[in-house]
Amino acid sequence: MSSLQPALTIGVLAEYAGCNVPTVRYYEEIGLLPKAVRRASGHRMYGANDLKRLIFVRRCRDFNFPIERIRDLVSLMDSPNSDCTRARDLAEAHLAIMRKKLVELQELEQGLAKFSADCSEHCAGGLSKDCVILGDLNGKATHCR
Numbered sequence: 234m235s236s237l238q239p240a241l242t243i244g245v246l247a248e249y250a251g252c253n254v255p256t257v258r259y260y261e262e263i264g265l266l267p268k269a270v271r272r273a274s275g276h277r278m279y280g281a282n283d284l285k286r287l288i289f290v291r292r293c294r295d296f297n298f299p300i301e302r303i304r305d306l307v308s309l310m311d312s313p314n315s316d317c318t319r320a321r322d323l324a325e326a327h328l329a330i331m332r333k334k335l336v337e338l339q340e341l342e343q344g345l346a347k348f349s350a351d352c353s354e355h356c357a358g359g360l361s362k363d364c365v366i367l368g369d370l371n372g373k374a375t376h377c378r
Contacts, residue, residue: 241279243269250287257287265290265303298327 247254260266261277266286269277279287289310293303302323309320348366356363 241284243277243279246279246284246287249284250291252287252291256291260287260290263300265300265307296327297331298323302327 241249243254243257247257250257257266261268266283269279269283272278286307290303290307293306298306305323306320309315309317348369351365351369355365361367
């Protein structure tokens with residue numbers, strides 16, 4: 234299949250790329266995916282290059298890159314003679330953000346574990362009005378019973 238002879242419908246393209254049809258439309262709308270060739274009936278048709286691009290974008294989203302960084306990465310991919318240092322720099326900047334979020338998630342995990350342990354120790358089986366989890370979430374660090 235060549236990009237000159239589109240052969241994939243939007244549904245097939247989405248299935249092959251592991252996403253859904255509204256996502257394909259959205260990526261096309263915001264310019265991450267080129268506008269599709271249209272049949273006389275108006276149906277969108279896509280080729281192999283579109284599938285490669287969509288898989289690339291989906292993989293970027295799998296790594297939680299924001300849309301603007303995906304635009305940067307797509308631009309680099311579309312400029313095969315550009316220096317790959319920019320791709321590394323984008324990945325490293327994103328890695329720093331992910332590491333910060335990981336620390337925040339670990340702190341949330343510890344807080345939830347403490348909630349659960351406090352409830353088991355102090356009020357599990359009691360009335361919800363006396364629940365330490367609900368009290369802590371309400372801003373009242375209380376221990377019932």
